[in-house]
Amino acid sequence: MTISVIGLGKLGLPIACILAKHYKVIGVDTNPNHLKLLRSGINLNRETNLDLWYKSYKNNITFTDKFTGLSRLIFIVVPTPSLRIIPLPLSLLKML
Numbered sequence: 381m382t383i384s385v386i387g388l389g390k391l392g393l394p395i396a397c398i399l400a401k402h403y404k405v406i407g408v409d410t411n412p413n414h415l416k417l418l419r420s421g422i423n424l425n426r427e428t429n430l431d432l433w434y435k436s437y438k439n440n441i442t443f444t445d446k447f448t449g450l451s452r453l454i455f456i457v458v459p460t461p462s463l464r465i466i467p468l469p470l471s472l473l474k475m476l
């Protein structure tokens with residue numbers, strides 16, 4: 381089974397790494413520098429213990445900026461910046 385995670389930031393990358401223990405994961409992000417680091421084995425996310433999970437399971441993750449060929453199950457973890465307005469801005473979600 382393959383699972384996709386869109387947005388590999390503070391929350392998305394840990395989710396992708398945990399899923400990658402058991403599943404093939406497609407990790408999508410639009411930040412080219414972030415993708416370059418992740419592909420070269422560098423994790424800048426300081427989440428506790430994430431380095432261990434990333435090193436152990438990153439080979440089960442395909443890092444990409446492409447939205448084609450994703451799995452049927454997709455976690456969307458892009459920013460929804462919290463401003464003092466209701467409802468929350470969902471512009472990034474609506475772009476997907």
Ligand SMILES: NC(=O)c1ccc[n+]([C@@H]2O[C@H](COP(=O)([O-])OP(=O)(O)OC[C@H]3O[C@@H](n4cnc5c(N)ncnc54)[C@H](O)[C@@H]3O)[C@@H](O)[C@H]2O)c1
Nearest residue numbers: 386387388389390391392408409410411457458459460472
């Ligand atoms: N960080 C937390 O502790 C936390 C806790 C609860 C909920 N959340 C929610 O999780 C979501 C993500 O938060 P975060 O802290 O991980 O954000 P983040 O800024 O750390 O990461 C977001 C990632 O998404 C990527 N991205 C932006 N637009 C994209 C797009 N259109 N397609 C693909 N990738 C895109 C960015 O390059 C970045 O790597 C938000 O909705 C936030 O409210 C976060």
